[in-house]
Amino acid sequence: MNGIRAVVVTGAGSGIGRGIAMHLAARGWGTVLVDTNADAARQVAASIAGPTQIVIGDVAFRATHAAAAGAAERVGALHAWVNCAGITIRHPLHRLDEAQVARIVGVNQLGTLWGTSQAVSSFLDTGWAGAIVNISSVHGQRAYPDFGVYEMTKAAIDAITRSVAASYGDRGIRANAVAPGAVSTPALERSFESAPVPTSARRDLESRNPLRRLAEPVEVAAVVEFLLSESASYVTGQTIYVDGGWGVLLGRDSDDPDARRTEGGSR
CATH class of the missing domain: 3.40.50.720 (NAD(P)-binding Rossmann-like Domain)
Structure with a gap:
């Protein structure tokens, strides 16, 4: 060998x-x-x-x-x-x-x-x-x-x-x-193209993990x-x-200042 x-x-x-x-x-x-x-x-x-x-x-x-x-x-x-x-x-x-x-x-x-x-x-x-x-x-x-x-x-x-x-x-x-998680590949790029606004689709997916980007x-x-x-x-x-922490993310404050809460309230 x-x-x-x-x-x-x-x-x-x-x-x-x-x-x-x-x-x-x-x-x-x-x-x-x-x-x-x-x-x-x-x-x-x-x-x-x-x-x-x-x-x-x-x-x-x-x-x-x-x-x-x-x-x-x-x-x-x-x-x-x-x-x-x-x-x-x-x-x-x-x-x-x-x-x-x-x-x-x-x-x-x-x-x-x-x-x-x-x-x-x-x-x-x-x-x-x-x-x-x-x-x-x-x-x-x-x-x-x-x-x-x-x-x-x-x-x-x-x-x-x-x-x-x-x-x-x-x-x-x-x-x-x-x-x-979401990885920058030709297949993912094709999926973005299926959206009415591909750039919006990309930004939306990028926002779903704490690192706010796709993996390479x-x-x-x-x-x-x-x-x-x-x-x-x-x-x-x-x-x-x-996955950039996607699986551990419960959620995040809204990017819309009018929807952002400053206190809890689940109980």
């Missing part, structure tokens, strides 16, 4: 996955980039100086993850796996589209399940301690109108992460999840890097929120 630590990153062609892959590669990891978009994956690979392999495939299918594990062997020793591929479809529960539901469950939930299963199997086969990071969401523990299916899949990701930690910790295998993909990637590292050797089964 060439001494290079290999990591599989799904959804590596854009957004958070792209940020994670490039961040880890810059820190010496050999990378396997998994995505359905061949052109996007090649563009990421071209930006990486270290060893890398590309796997074009749908994470909803188990075979894609087997191919990723095989590609990792051509990069180095597989020590880490990041399940990042995911999609968001917003629709009310009383008007669900069966095909859309199957797709979001396939990518988010089954994609993470198959990736986690393959990672654990590979680690057990080699006897190496390995680390898994699954990309969850603030939606895994909090609700937002008309995101029920997406939120179900993200809660499932938190659950499988805990299961790995409980089942394989004695083999030296760790698993954690990272739950981002590298800010998520830095937490992933930590969780994969020996510095996190005693951290497993956790979901780490990278």
